[in-house]
Amino acid sequence: MTSFFIDQLFIQQEYQEGNLPFVGTHVIEKIDLETGEKLPPSVNKKILEGSFSTKLTVRCDGRKVRVEGNPSRWQRVDNLFGLRTIDECVSVYNNILKQLDLPPFTKTTRFHHRQTPDGKSSSLIGNGAEITLIDWTRNHEIGKGREQSFIRGLSSMQIGRARKPKLYPDGNTCNWGEASTWSMTKLYNKAVELKRHLKKAEKNSNQKDDNILTYIKNIIEYCEEKGVVREEHSLRQTMLKRYNLNWYGVVKETDFVEHIQDIENAMKTIHISHDEHETIADQLLNHSIVKSRQAANSTQSYAILWQQGMDLRQMLSDSQFYEHKARLKKIGIDIGQKFDVSRLCPTLKRSEVIEVKSLSIPAWYKMPVVETSNILPFKAYA
Known part of the structure; x- marks a missing residue:
């Protein structure tokens, strides 16, 4: 105790x-x-x-x-x-x-039985x-x-x-x-x-x-x-x-x-x-691929649309598409390929068993x- x-x-x-x-x-x-x-x-x-x-x-x-x-x-x-x-x-x-x-x-030193109604167990x-x-x-x-x-x-x-x-x-x-x-x-x-x-x-x-x-x-x-x-x-x-x-x-x-x-x-x-997870935007910033949170969030939003099956070539100009593609490839995401869930880039930063003391x-x-x-x-x- x-x-x-x-x-x-x-x-x-x-x-x-x-x-x-x-x-x-x-x-x-x-x-x-x-x-x-x-x-x-x-x-x-x-x-x-x-x-x-x-x-x-x-x-x-x-x-x-x-x-x-x-x-x-x-x-x-x-x-x-x-x-x-x-x-x-x-x-x-x-x-x-x-x-x-x-x-x-x-402190209790002795006990006695409490009187109870007929048919009830004694306590x-x-x-x-x-x-x-x-x-x-x-x-x-x-x-x-x-x-x-x-x-x-x-x-x-x-x-x-x-x-x-x-x-x-x-x-x-x-x-x-x-x-x-x-x-x-x-x-x-x-x-x-x-x-x-x-x-x-x-x-x-x-x-x-x-x-x-x-x-x-x-x-x-x-x-x-x-x-x-x-x-x-x-x-x-x-x-x-x-x-x-x-x-x-x-x-x-x-x-x-x-x-x-x-x-x-x-x-x-x-x-x-x-588990500690790292978003796409955080990875872009932590690897100094972009310089601002705004740029990181922008690229992340297109990556999410790509994961949802959207064709980014139809949405972006060529220069925009290749700019975001270049950023994402540096963290292992290629939006030039069709999205495959089995090849999803993990965002898991660290996983460890919790020790209790x-x-x-x-x-x-x-x-x-x-x-x-x-x-x-x-x-x-x-």
């Missing part, structure tokens, strides 16, 4: 004795209209905002405490690398609960916190400019339990099982995502600190230079319960390993290549420190 870290964690704990303070933005009282019985109230979530526009949500209805968010991102500029243990993440959350006068999440309930969603994440170093080739290559495969890929139009993101209650796997170009966040940060008056913006730009440049593709596995409540991965204090980080191997297994079955942490990168996030202030956002 050394290369994986936790990117998101939803966790809750129920206190049978109740009497906890309500935490949310409003409370809805409920009454059964048939019996007149007062039902447990429902409380919607409260959004907390920390430094650098980071957000978490907290909710307490008097008995159940729940926190949702990204503990690795909380109070940090970024989360290229994050917290590696569940204990560290819970420590971040417990500090927040303490400041809201709520009890901390505790276990623990005396500690329950994980309802957890995202495990790692970074791959693909090589500069190869991110889309890598993502497109893996998007050709179903993974896991026949989960079909969904490749986004820009080619920078692919999801498997996006709407699943079981699990979702995701690959995306990290530099592209960071650039989107940078635009928001530059518009935000609270984040126009030159040192912060410079630091974010350094991270983007590092991701672009290394060709970073982020791999994420979001394990949902149904799956966590099925494999007993939901009880904090009982489950260990290593217990998740076998459930986040879909991308690793897919990478072992295919070789993904990265685990992304190393640069010496200047600021790793998350739980103690630091626990001393920074936060406020209620909604």
Whole structure:
């Protein structure tokens, strides 16, 4: 698990004795209209905002405490690398609960059977916190400019339990099982995502600190230079319960390993290549056959018409025809001959198998420190 870290964690704990303070933005009282019985109230979530526009949500209805968010991102500029243990993440959350006068999440030490209606199977309930969603994440170093080739290559495969890929139009993101209650796997170009966040940060008056913006730009440049593709596995409540991965204090980080191997297994079955193509116009310019982009594009356009079966001798004057013919022959295209698709001049500049490595942490990168996030202030956002 050394290369994986936790990117998101939803966790809750129920206190049978109740009497906890309500935490949310409003409370809805409920009454059964048939019996007149007062039902447990429902409380919607409260959004907390920390430094650098980071957000978490907290909710307490008097008995159940729940926190949702990204503990690795909380109070940090970024989360290229994050917290590696569940204990560290819970420590971040417990500090927040303490400041809201709520009890901390505790580890499960014993179980008992929950009372269920007749005919329903019995279920276990623990005396500690329950994980309802957890995202495990790692970074791959693909090589500069190869991110889309890598993502497109893996998007050709179903993974896991026949989960079909969904490749986004820009080619920078692919999801498997996006709407699943079981699990979702995701690959995306990290530099592209960071650039989107940078635009928001530059518009935000609270984040126009030159040192912060410079630091974010350094991270983007590092991701672009290394060709970073982020791999994420979001394990949902149904799956966590099925494999007993939901009880904090009982489950260990290593217990998740076998459930986040879909991308690793897919990478072992295919070789993904990265192709670099060079247009006819680029070849003319790079070989100094023409001096301007306009001239290169003009000759390229006639080459394309020739490939489509047009008779250029009927379209051009003799001097124009031989001028373009002379240019194109220098890169292996003879428009004096009838076009033959089997003899098409390739425009492939280079093709190579993509090598995947685990992304190393640069010496200047600021790793998350739980103690630091626990001393920074936060406020209620909604």
